[in-house]
Amino acid sequence: MVIYIVSRQSGANGRQHHHKILKMSDHSKLYVGNLPFTVTAQDLETLFGQAGTVRIVEIIFDKFTGRSRGFAFVSMATNEETQKAVERFHNYSMDGRLLTVSIARSREEHSGGGYRRQLRS
DSSP states (O other): OOEEEEEOSBOTTSOBOOOOOOOOOTTSEEEEESOOTTOOHHHHHHHHTTTSOEEEEEEEEOTTTOOEEEEEEEEESSHHHHHHHHHHHTTOEETTEEOEEEEOOOGGGSOOOSOOOOOOO
16 A cells, blocks of 8 residues: 655645654655656656555645645655665656655754754853
């Protein structure tokens, strides 16, 4: 069974939507970038299914327009299948676009990037 998740940071009514997912292996989740805006979760399941068992497909959408932001996360069943998917589909051509496929970093590994005000004592 594959779980499809539609991610929007907030809904039309401004309320936050959260999805609780069972924690999987740290290295079984893929970042897939430069996606065609028309790609579906089923398309990604079919493609990445060639490398192994797909557990979760999560396409990220813009919270205001509802349009795909051009990237997704795909969780595979094992670390080995994840690595196989990276090797097979990084720079893979999909509808004229070269996909970026890499092992997803956890939120703690991100460098931040947002404005942070320094407090002075």
